[in-house]
Amino acid sequence: MKRTPLYDSHLKAGGKMVEFAGYEMPVQYAGIGIVEEHRAVRERVGLFDVSHMGEFKVSGSDSLEFLQKMTLNDVSKLEVNQAQYSGICYEDGGMVDDLLVYKFEDHYMLVVNASNIEKDFDWFDSHKPEGVELINESDDTALLALQGKYSKDVLNKLTSLALDDIKYYRFEIGSVSGKEATVSRTGYTGELGFELYLKAEDALEVWNDLMSAGAEFDIKPTGLGARDTLRLEMCYPLYGNDIDQTTNPIEAGLGWITKLNKGDFIGSTLLRQIKENGPSKRLVAFEMERKAIPRHDYEILLDDKIIGKVTSGTFSPTLRIGIGLGYVRAGNHKPETEIKIDIRGRYESAKIIKPPFYKPE
Amino acid sequence: MNLPADLKYTKEHEWIKLEGNIATIGVTEFAQSELGDIAWLEMPTVGDETRIGETFGTIEAVKTVEDLYAPLSGKISEINPGLLDSPEFVNDDPYGKGWIVKIEFSDETEIAKLLSADDYAGLIE
Structure with a gap:
């Protein structure tokens, strides 16, 4: 290790x-x-x-074009000394990772999740054109x-x-x-x-x-x-829990970093369709109404029917209640919707909220 | 790791203090350190019957959840009211203010199934 x-x-x-x-x-x-x-x-x-987070250095004359093709956000909008939250998708719209893109004077730095360092590096490397140099500096x-x-x-x-x-x-x-x-x-x-x-x-x-x-x-x-x-408490998604290769950024609430009008990028064709038709599920934030803590993989119910699964859950030290994120069927995702969480066989009441749970000063 | 010699233990990381026909139950120093900060406990009600090896409550920690298993058969004679407002007693003072319930036990022969401090120490090494 x-x-x-x-x-x-x-x-x-x-x-x-x-x-x-x-x-x-x-x-x-x-x-x-x-x-x-x-x-x-x-x-x-x-x-x-x-x-443990991973850092890749991307340099060369074709870096911008390369990163525009590989990532969701619009890298052309980045100024030197600015960072951007972004994502990477497969052709089918599933997420490879979420990441930060930093623009330096003469190169870019990508900051990726520790669990994905090898996978991401291979993914970038396999798509890399001649005019781009990629170094794993993790x-x-x-x-x-x-x-x-x-x-x-x-x-x-x-x-x-x-x-x-x-x-x-x-x-x-x-x-x-x-x-x-x-x-x-x-x-x-x-x-x-x-x-x-x-x-x-x-x-x-x-x-x-x-x-x-x-x-x-x-x-x-x-x-x-x-x-x-x-x-x-801030409802920031965690790769491996709330987002992964089976979820797309539209349903994960990451539409704001998915710049579908910037031109084509890997996944853009499917993501445009998903955006147009609406995703089939949506990531929501919910809070428990009494003492109960939702955990990863617990089922979410509405009117006794399963409508989704918890992807992250914890006790909120600030609010002193159980809070969670999870996917529910689109249509059941509106704030204030009363849902139940199957907590080890007990159906506990919860309510979908408008994120985040915690509002900084 | 603090393991008072005058207590009995279980492989479910509980400690038992025997006084007459009353057993005071808590979780060990090792258990609280593995669980991390405890958010609250789901407790039985006084008078509830317990059966050896069966769950009588739940500990909800921030990161995880664990059942509490009855080390002895009998009935709950008292619960620690302090834990309702201050579950952190279990973290801060597991053998003292962090006691969880008292059981009036009904079968003395079950005591032989409990572990000594040495036996338990061997389990968590």
């Missing part, structure tokens, strides 16, 4: 290590726990090691996510970059703790936050300096457990 450059410091901090996408990652830290880690991010600041790249309202104050102590000037989904290259870093105002939590792309060998020092700089704000190391509860 693979380890990130921060493996030893996770152990020292009491990280409970679990297998995730082939990596040994901290799911939570002893003496803190998912709920406290979650709260640290919502109320103050937390630091995640997400170095093993040489560490990624830290500093998230929460004090993230800017913490980071300010370690960098001369003007953080106020880095707007949402923009990034700058600069020095953090004396190490070269790509500082991106992005995240998976809904809070103000920054993601720092670093050389693998620099990650430990930057992690330690961020934790020290964050001490006055009671910063916590935050594991994958809190990452999941935070993203679910």
Whole structure:
């Protein structure tokens, strides 16, 4: 199993290590726990090691044309130092992955899910024309996510970059703790936050300096457990749970990144048909009406008939209720629809809501 | 891992404190650390019958759910009211404030089926 450059410091901090996408990652830290880690991010600041994520460098004169063909969003709209949330589809419209596309002066960086690094690389590589160079930099790249309202104050102590000037989904290259870093105002939590792309060998020092700089704000190391509860409160889909090769971006609520009028791309023919005819199922967010927690694969019912399945579910540390995402038959997807979740044989009442569950300040 | 020697244990990671014909039941330090933060517990009602090996409640943790299995047959004589508002007692103090139910047990011969601290320690190594 693979380890990130921060493996030893996770152990020292009491990280409970679990297998995730082939990596040994901290799911939570002893003496803190998912709920406290979650709260640290919502109320103050937390630091995640997400170095397991994959990074590909795409360069060459035909890069833009290549990425337009491969990804859903309109890459031509990207300015230098801007990032874009996007997706990749198969010809049948099923999703290969969701990803971030970063535009640098002379190249692009793609940030993909850890579980899909090999699959995505092979997919891009097999479609790559002569004029494009594709390099998998995942093993040489560490990624830290500093998230929460004090993230800017913490980071300010370690960098001369003007953080106020880095707007949402923009990034700058600069020095953090004396190490070269790509500082991106992005995240998976809904809070103000920054993601720092670093050389693998620099990650430990930057992690330690961020934790020290964050001490006055009671910063916590935050594991994958809190990452999941935070993203679910925001209704951000997770590849492998809420989206995969059997779901298309239209039904997953990712129509906003699927630019069907930008020209042809892989999957566009089918996605245009789906858009026109309407998808057969829809990803919805729902909250439980009494104490019950929906979990992956539980059935969703309406009038005693099964209309879909839960894809992600958890206890929401902020709302203190059970929340979930799941697919239901199109037509049954409207907010306020009263549904039931089959929780181990008990039909528990739930209500479809308009996402997200949590609205940041 | 804290395993008080005066308690009995089960392979379902519960601890049992025997006093007269009353058994106080909770989950072990190991169990709470595996479960992670507990959101709430589904408890039986006082007077409910329990049968050895059968479920009498559920622990809902943030990430997972586990059934509670009766270590002894009998009937529920008390539930821990503190857990209704503070399920985190199970995480913070599993052998103390985090006790879950008391069972008035009816068959003393079942006690022989429970594990000692040493036996249980061997299971979770």
